[in-house]
Amino acid sequence: MQVWKDYQVTHKDRFLEELLELLRIPSVSADSSFSKDVKACAEAVKLRLEEAGADKVEICPTAGHPIVYGEKIIDPALPTVLVYGHYDVQPADPLELWHSGPFEPVIKDEKIYARGSADDKGQFYMHVKAFETMSKTNTLPCNIKFMIEGEEEVGSANLGIFIKDNKERLKADVVLISDTAMLSLENPSLDTGLRGLSYMEVEVTGPNRDLHSGVYGGAVANPATILCKMIASMHDENNHITIPGFYDKVQELSQEERAALNAAPFDEAEYKADLGVDDLWGEKGYTTIERTGIRPTLEVNGIWGGYTGEGSKTVLPSKASAKISMRLVPNQDWKEISALFQAHFEKIAPKSVKVKVTTHHGGSPYVTPTDHVAFKAASEAIRATFGKGPIPMRGGGSIPIVALFEKELGLKTILMGFGLDSDNLHSPNEKYGLANFYKGIETIPYFHKYFAEMSK
Amino acid sequence: MQVWKDYQVTHKDRFLEELLELLRIPSVSADSSFSKDVKACAEAVKLRLEEAGADKVEICPTAGHPIVYGEKIIDPALPTVLVYGHYDVQPADPLELWHSGPFEPVIKDEKIYARGSADDKGQFYMHVKAFETMSKTNTLPCNIKFMIEGEEEVGSANLGIFIKDNKERLKADVVLISDTAMLSLENPSLDTGLRGLSYMEVEVTGPNRDLHSGVYGGAVANPATILCKMIASMHDENNHITIPGFYDKVQELSQEERAALNAAPFDEAEYKADLGVDDLWGEKGYTTIERTGIRPTLEVNGIWGGYTGEGSKTVLPSKASAKISMRLVPNQDWKEISALFQAHFEKIAPKSVKVKVTTHHGGSPYVTPTDHVAFKAASEAIRATFGKGPIPMRGGGSIPIVALFEKELGLKTILMGFGLDSDNLHSPNEKYGLANFYKGIETIPYFHKYFAEMSK
Incomplete structure (x- = not known):
């Protein structure tokens, strides 16, 4: 939609500036010496959600780090998307291996280097800016709820309690998360499961x-x-x-399912070269894609x-x-x-x-059914902005709370990640491509549009 | 000898005070952030040797930490004992397990608690005070040379060079070291070897x-x-x-030699209780004494x-x-x-x-022949002050330089240690018994006396 494109071009630099500001807050949830920073980060998220146009934005205290909630209900009859993300980050050590300060973001080779740039500040913030795009251009096609937590990297124990206590407030039709990776911008993929x-x-x-x-x-x-x-x-x-x-x-997959998984582009020589290893290691009888996805x-x-x-x-x-x-x-x-x-x-x-x-x-592990209307909407959104549909993949990482969304809220989750495996998540020199950041902001509104249309 | 006893009784408190002062210097050789302290400790040792009556006392620089040398030659025709010790200590960590500061010595239950109290400040300092006793009472029966180094805990690499470069200065008849343990004050023992x-x-x-x-x-x-x-x-x-x-x-020991070793008093239940373990662990076919001595x-x-x-x-x-x-x-x-x-x-x-x-x-490992005149002198010295002769034992620890004394200087070494295995060497709460300290000062002059007499 031209109106989205125009808005996003106009505010491009500000979007990035705001993300860099978030990245400067060392919101390390695992280490109690950063508690003040985690709190400051929650305040910053609250402010940005309000500016983007959300209502009822609130910092919800928990026994640990707080959850930021906000919503925009334009019409109770329309479908509702619950956007989940996390503003906490992994510890930055070993510090001596970073080329620049983990909380002093720098742009180099079109990538943002900082702890949390990909996991997950850079990714959940795409949703805030996609929402702003729709909100400020009066094109929001459905209702949106935001739930951005501060304890994903330490197991989301308090989010579990929050969900059980707020089932009414969190009522929605699907959960949407960007906290995973795709194969590449040239070969977009969509995760169908998490370990x-x-x-x-x-x-x-x-x-x-x-x-x-x-x-x-x-x-x-x-x-x-x-x-x-x-x-x-x-x-x-x-x-x-x-x-x-x-x-x-x-669960043992069928030969057909395994063949489908292994059809994804994978270059072992390139994989080894990127990691600097002479030999791979893993469970006998399974490929690398299987070892990191279904085993x-x-x-x-x-x-x-x-x-x-x-x-x-x-x-x-x-x-x-x-x-x-x-x-x-x-x-x-x-x-x-x-x-x-x-x-x-x-x-x-x-x-x-x-x-x-x-x-x-x-x-617990989680699997998204590929015939779910939201999975189709996500596929179409990617097709709209990438020019080709996504390859379905099994993600190797874990977002422990996803299984709970299904159990407690009865909601399926769409894992529409825009990162790359090589983003150095949890490692020194974590990075997130500028192109990935902007592509996410561009793609997300289409998800809402298609999901609203397909849900009719 | 009554004159020694009188002198030692009179100066008892000062001897201890001086040791505590040495223990307050954190002369950790492994950690370069303590280099200044290591140097200060060398200066303190130099001063004490001079006060005790040594001549030509000198801080000899090396590529690493310095060696303190001093001597008292009363008659070149008399035998010469080269006393070796080290003023450096092991790192003190884990600090949180110390009951008091590792470099703030305290006396509790008749023991001195501090890093280096037993290994080796408390032990080499007995030689300084034994020498003072003989020197101030004009009863020195032989020549003495002191070589107190600052790199024993990091492998004595520079002492090796020093020895090769100072063969003339270090000429002696035997090396005497107190840097090992005995079974107990009730069951004195004398090490016949080191690993x-x-x-x-x-x-x-x-x-x-x-x-x-x-x-x-x-x-x-x-x-x-x-x-x-x-x-x-x-x-x-x-x-x-x-x-x-x-x-x-x-070297495999004969059944007789093994039986002799195993005749030393050893209570497995007490050993396990002291360590808080339910089961021992080690090489099949060997006893604990063998596992820590000859294997x-x-x-x-x-x-x-x-x-x-x-x-x-x-x-x-x-x-x-x-x-x-x-x-x-x-x-x-x-x-x-x-x-x-x-x-x-x-x-x-x-x-x-x-x-x-x-x-x-x-x-390299080292063995002292039990028929060496200096071994006999050491045995007699122990008999004179403990009332019974020592049990010959194999020590489990290592003083890497001992093998070099033999190779470069042609000298055998007598390992007359007064510590206990339970002194927490290299561990938190290292300690050294006051009785052990004073018994050492009392015994050492007899070694010199008997060695001079037996060498005639």
């Missing part, structure tokens, strides 16, 4: 204090060695996960114990710990998997150590 | 950047997982070390990689690292073992990762 997550922390304790490795070495179990042995045993020689019962509920995984996200400073210290540590998370696929249940993990970890611990297993958070 | 050391650092690199564990998890080798698998594989099911060639030169070991001293902060971060890390050290026994050569480790580690690395192996430092 679930179970995030655990383990602590192995050997002796009750750090010991001199010469005096006691060789006679007392070293918790770092034992932890390594326990982690090592969790993948067998085919890289299958060895936790008993882990695969019991995994569950177990990854060590962090490990630590003993002396890790400069030089050497001949210590036999008292404790060693690891953060271990599992990505889950339909129909694995994250609480069940967390319990299986815990039971297994406790069982394989030798008597010479004590172990403590904690569940950080989790979420 | 050698090879201290390595390994780094495993997977992808060239930290990755999102959802987007890439399951398809790219996780360096933390791979490092765990590599470390896990280094001990087999009998806790034998799997590096090819590792045991080739290990080589491989210990993880530190491990780190990925996100180790508060909460959770779903990262697939780019790198994971570990500090791994091996304790060696006669006739293992530390450089050979370091090379075997490196070759093995590189060989077992899968193609999906890159590894880097660095040698921190090392030292």
Whole structure:
């Protein structure tokens, strides 16, 4: 629509400036020393929603970080889209690997470098600006509700409570989220599912204090060695996960479904070159697309114990710990998997150590039916602005709350992400393409238009 | 000798005060941010040696931390004892586990709590005060040379150079060191050997950047997982070390020698209770005394990689690292073992990762012949002040430089330690008993007396 295009061209620079301003707020939800910044970010989101034309904008307190809610109901008879996003970001460390400050956004090679640029500030903000476009040009084709939370990166526990307590307020016809990636701007894709997550922390304790490795070495179990042995045993020689019962509920796809998935463009040589690895690694019998989409995984996200400073210290540590998370696929249940993990970890611990297993958070996997009217609307929106329809893909990441939207609100979710896998999400030098940002703002209004039309 | 006893009783409190002052200097050699403190500690040692009566006291610069040298030559025809010790200490972390500041010594339950109290400030300082006792009472029975270094905890690399460059100055008949433990004050023991050391650092690199564990998890080798698998594989099911060639030169003791070692008092229940462990761990077929004395070991001293902060971060890390050290026994050569480790580690690395192996430092194992005149003098000195002769033991720790004293100076070393295994060396709450400190000062003059007499 020319009126949208004109509006967006006129306000292009301001849209970007406003995003950069949001990116300057270090809203790290995992680290309590940033709580003030998280709160400031919620205030900024509230202000922008109001300016864009939303009503009843409110910072909703929770037991943790607040949720920003806002809505524009133009006609209760029209369909309603619930836009979900998150204004919190992952921790920025290791800081020394960033080429510029994680919270001092810079534009380089047509990309915005900053923590949160793609995940998810740059993406949810496209929705705010798409909404502004429709609102200010009086072309809003349906009702919109915004729910932008501050705890996605730490498991959305309080959002779950908020949803249960606000079912009436959140009534809608579909949930729309941009917090995933597409193959490329040349090969747009649309996620049909997300993996679930179970995030655990383990602590192995050997002796009750750090010991001199010469005096006691060789006679007392070293918790770092034992932890390594326990982690090592969790993948067998085919890289299958060895936790008993882990695969019991995994949905096996048909040969046709697998063939369809593997038809997506994938260049292994390019993939390896981008990552700087000589060889890939994964579960025997599955392709890379399958390993990251339809198969569950177990990854060590962090490990630590003993002396890790400069030089050497001949210590036999008292404790060693690891953060271990599992990505889950339909129909694995994250609480069940967390319990299986815990039971297994406790069982394989030798008597010479004590172990403590904690569940950080989790979420169940999710699949979007491709015949849903909103999926079709999203496909058409992409066709309208990209010139070609999207390739359906399974996303490897997790948005734990999506399964809850279905359970509590009865809503399906459309995962219309505009990022790229190479955006360095959760890594140093996270980036988001300017073209992706503007393409998102351009495409989203079409989703609302088609969804309203197709829902008639 | 009554004159020694009288002198020591009179100056008892000052001896302790001076030690506490030394302990207040955080002379951590491994961490360059303490270099000024290390230097200040060398200055303090110089001053105390001068006050005690030493001549030609000098701070000898090296490429690293300086060595303090001093001597008292009363008659070139008399035998000369070279006293070695170190004024540097291990890093104090983890700081949160100390009950009082590591560099704010406190006396509690008749023990001095401070980093370096036992290792080695409290022990080398006994020699300074024993020397003062003999010097001020005009009873020195032989010549003494002091060589107190500042890099023992980081491998003594520059001391090795100093020794080669100062063979004439260091001419002596025996080396005397107090930097080890005895069984207890009730069961004094004397070490007949030390284990050698090879201290390595390994780094495993997977992808060239930290990755999102959802987007890439399951398809790219996780360096933390791979490092765990590599470390896990280094001990087999009998806790034998799997590096090819590792045991080739290990001296196997005869059944008689093993029986003699195992005759030392050892209470396994008490040992486990002190460490808070339900089960011991070690090489199959050997007792705890053997595992810590005559068998080589491989210990993880530190491990780190990925996100180790508060909460959770779903990262697939780019790198994971570990500090791994091996304790060696006669006739293992530390450089050979370091090379075997490196070759093995590189060989077992899968193609999906890159590894880097660095040698921190090392030292060869050492054995003191029990028929050496100085060993007999040490035994008699202990008998004179403890009322019973010492049990010969193999020490599990390492003083890498001892093998070099023999190689470069042709000198045997007497390991007359007065510490206890439970002194928390290299751990939080390092301590040294007041009784041990004073017993050392009392015993050492007898060593010089008997050594001078027996050498006639």
